[in-house]
Amino acid sequence: MNSLLVFYILSSIITISAIGVVTSRHVVHATFYLLISLFGIAGVYVVLLSQFLAIVQILLYGGAIIIVILFALMLTNISDFNFQVENKHWKYSLVASILFFITGTIAFITTGGNTVTGTLGTDMRNIGIELFSYWGIPFEIVSVILLVALIGAIVVSNTESNK
Numbered sequence: 001m002n003s004l005l006v007f008y009i010l011s012s013i014i015t016i017s018a019i020g021v022v023t024s025r026h027v028v029h030a031t032f033y034l035l036i037s038l039f040g041i042a043g044v045y046v047v048l049l050s051q052f053l054a055i056v057q058i059l060l061y062g063g064a065i066i067i068v069i070l071f072a073l074m075l076t077n078i079s080d081f082n083f084q085v086e087n088k089h090w091k092y093s094l095v096a097s098i099l100f101f102i103t104g105t106i107a108f109i110t111t112g113g114n115t116v117t118g119t120l121g122t123d124m125r126n127i128g129i130e131l132f133s134y135w136g137i138p139f140e141i142v143s144v145i146l147l148v149a150l151i152g153a154i155v156v157s158n159t160e161s162n163k
Contacts, residue, residue, distance in 0.1 A: 003047050010047065014040035031069050038062045052127060075157070 020033035
């Protein structure tokens with residue numbers, strides 16, 4: 001019962017902060033609302049006894065992605081975005097949101113709300129074995145691709161600033 005109450009509290013925090021992300025006119029405020037939402041999702045992972053996913057959520061999304069967004073905001077000229085005050089396609093978003101809500105409601109009703117199967121939690125030993133034995137080479141390939149993208153971004157920003 002306590003975990004259900006914590007889940008409801010976390011889900012309301014996530015929902016309110018996600019609405020703040022979408023409705024905020026200031027980009028930095030939207031980024032902080034996103035950070036609150038990501039921490040709430042990490043809390044849901046803790047409730048589901050998946051501490052590894054909670055730590056990954058906090059470190060990757062809560063830390064790295066938010067910092068990248070803030071750096072991108074600092075490096076861009078904010079006056080370029082002043083014309084984007086009103087979105088003309090909000091009606092399509094509203095229709096898509098309503099359809100998504102109806103689909104989720106139908107899925108919840110047809111399953112009876114009982115969708116969790118199997119055991120909860122993660123075995124850290126199995127994650128380590130999988131990550132470092134079977135997924136070692138793809139992990140290194142992704143790190144090289146990200147390094148090349150970082151070097152490319154530095155080169156592009158240096159050539160644009162020299163003009």
